[in-house]
Amino acid sequence: MMNIFIYGVGKRYRCQMSTKNKILDAAEKLFAIQGFNGTSLREITSQAEVNLAAVNYHFGSKKELIKSVMSRYMNELSPRLELSLVNICEQEDLTLLEVFSAFIDPLLSLNEFKENGTSNFLQLLGRGYSDSQGFLRWFLTTQYPGVINNFVKAVQKAYPELTAEEMFWRLHFTMGTVVFTMSSSDALIDIAKSDFDKKMDIAGVIKKVIPYVAAGVAAPLL
Amino acid sequence: MMNIFIYGVGKRYRCQMSTKNKILDAAEKLFAIQGFNGTSLREITSQAEVNLAAVNYHFGSKKELIKSVMSRYMNELSPRLELSLVNICEQEDLTLLEVFSAFIDPLLSLNEFKENGTSNFLQLLGRGYSDSQGFLRWFLTTQYPGVINNFVKAVQKAYPELTAEEMFWRLHFTMGTVVFTMSSSDALIDIAKSDFDKKMDIAGVIKKVIPYVAAGVAAPLL
DNA sequence: GCCTAGTTTAAACAAGCGTTTGAAATAACG
DNA sequence: CGTTATTTCAAACGCTTGTTTAAACTAGGC
Numbered sequence: 388m389m390n391i392f393i394y395g396v397g398k399r400y401r402c403q404m405s406t407k408n409k410i411l412d413a414a415e416k417l418f419a420i421q422g423f424n425g426t427s428l429r430e431i432t433s434q435a436e437v438n439l440a441a442v443n444y445h446f447g448s449k450k451e452l453i454k455s456v457m458s459r460y461m462n463e464l465s466p467r468l469e470l471s472l473v474n475i476c477e478q479e480d481l482t483l484l485e486v487f488s489a490f491i492d493p494l495l496s497l498n499e500f501k502e503n504g505t506s507n508f509l510q511l512l513g514r515g516y517s518d519s520q521g522f523l524r525w526f527l528t529t530q531y532p533g534v535i536n537n538f539v540k541a542v543q544k545a546y547p548e549l550t551a552e553e554m555f556w557r558l559h560f561t562m563g564t565v566v567f568t569m570s571s572s573d574a575l576i577d578i579a580k581s582d583f584d585k586k587m588d589i590a591g592v593i594k595k596v597i598p599y600v601a602a603g604v605a606a607p608l609l
Numbered sequence: 610m611m612n613i614f615i616y617g618v619g620k621r622y623r624c625q626m627s628t629k630n631k632i633l634d635a636a637e638k639l640f641a642i643q644g645f646n647g648t649s650l651r652e653i654t655s656q657a658e659v660n661l662a663a664v665n666y667h668f669g670s671k672k673e674l675i676k677s678v679m680s681r682y683m684n685e686l687s688p689r690l691e692l693s694l695v696n697i698c699e700q701e702d703l704t705l706l707e708v709f710s711a712f713i714d715p716l717l718s719l720n721e722f723k724e725n726g727t728s729n730f731l732q733l734l735g736r737g738y739s740d741s742q743g744f745l746r747w748f749l750t751t752q753y754p755g756v757i758n759n760f761v762k763a764v765q766k767a768y769p770e771l772t773a774e775e776m777f778w779r780l781h782f783t784m785g786t787v788v789f790t791m792s793s794s795d796a797l798i799d800i801a802k803s804d805f806d807k808k809m810d811i812a813g814v815i816k817k818v819i820p821y822v823a824a825g826v827a828a829p830l831l
Numbered sequence: 832g833c834c835t836a837g838t839t840t841a842a843a844c845a846a847g848c849g850t851t852t853g854a855a856a857t858a859a860c861g
Numbered sequence: 862c863g864t865t866a867t868t869t870c871a872a873a874c875g876c877t878t879g880t881t882t883a884a885a886c887t888a889g890g891c
Contacts, residue, residue, distance in 0.1 A: 553817075556814075556818075579777065603821040606820045651879095671880090
């Protein structure tokens with residue numbers, strides 16, 4: 388039901404978006420909250436109100452579904468992020484705080500792409516690095532190398548004294564900070580609200596974490 | 610076989626350490642590598658060369674086994690860590706780098722307690738925060754509040770301008786950095802070796818991460 | 832040597848998982 | 862309309878999980 392059509396070169400392809408997208412949406416939400424391993428296909432299909440077998444019919448396997456969920460965001464994010472990093476890189480007297488701030492707008496733009504998009508994506512990213520013994524880590528670094536390369540280039544320009552090895556470690560520390568924070572961001576936001584009576588959202592968390600990681604990467608070499 | 614005896618008040622209790630400890634040792638290693646959810650009781654018991662039912666007989670459930678594995682380390686670590694933090698707190702002109710450096714010796718002392726103790730414990734800690742939807746987080750913060758309190762006190766002394774709310778966030782960022790780094794430290798050490806031909810161990814990683822988190826927490830307030 | 836409490840064992844249990852099947856339903860096209 | 866391709870569906874598959882059972886085995890105390 389509710390099919391849309393895509394007209395190709397003379398040929399007419401049919402593709403139903405309903406079921407496939409209902410699965411993607413339900414999976415995205417549940418994966419973000421419970422992790423990939425912690426979410427079963429039965430949970431996903433019942434939340435999406437589709438048949439259990441639909442996942443394997445449309446995506447082939449659970450692993451491919453996970454990839455599809457991530458790709459939907461990465462395809463949206465990565466060009467904007469690369470552009471933002473390239474732009475910032477042209478600037479002279481570049482600071483690390485500026486480099487990391489280049490992530491803010493592209494990340495927040497995911498909220499226009501989809502409701503709670505930024506939060507969901509970052510949580511998914513966090514899950515991907517802790518669940519599923521690193522296959523998602525491999526998937527992202529091989530499928531989207533442009534982001535990483537431009538990011539490294541920008542950091543190098545802002546902090547030329549940083550050796551390649553030290554950069555390697557500090558970027559992984561940064562990854563850890565972000566990924567961990569985001570995968571438990573809902574809980575942290577709740578605690579901050581009850582303890583400090585401060586309303587906070589994902590944009591607020593991003594703006595808090597960026598000075599932290601920028602200072603961490605900028606730490607003096609011993 | 611190989612039982613040891615504990616003499617109580619007149620009564621004589623028997624307790625075999627062999628099976629129970631074999632399970633704890635095997636579980637610890639497997640949990641650290643594969644995570645809690647990723648490790649089955651059958652893997653543990655076959656590695657420990659004991660019967661499958663032994664886990665439920667000696668520990669009651671898998672959840673209690675996880676707690677026991679963590680407690681074995683926390684009971685060793687927490688008094689040393691508290692002492693170290695209290696000591697550093699008495700010092701004047703305290704820097705954040707010194708506060709975080711107070712973790713080094715207590716953490717590395719776990720290597721004397723058990724082979725690969727430091728590495729195993731930190732990896733377990735990392736797993737505990739990503740697997741098992743936060744029940745271990747609850748367990749640790751409620752069972753060992755002294756460590757956290759003394760740590761917060763030390764950070765406050767070293768950086769008095771830091772508000773309670775900002776401290777809350779930055780300490781969570783720090784937790785994320787450490788936990789994420791440690792749960793994938795084996796992989797990172799391997800990459801560092803192949804990419805930079807630098808031999809690294811867990812002590813080396815700790816000494817790299819501490820300047821990073823110290824600088825992150827020390828970041829200027831905007 | 833018997834009795835008792837503690838421990839180990841093999842086997843089964845019930846529940847959940849991802850995946851596959853083959854028939855029914857639906858939509859597309861000549 | 863009739864044929865064909867696509868999509869849905871209920872049911873089952875084979876496997877793994879944590880946990881339980883009840884019988885076998887072990888050793889200490891009298």
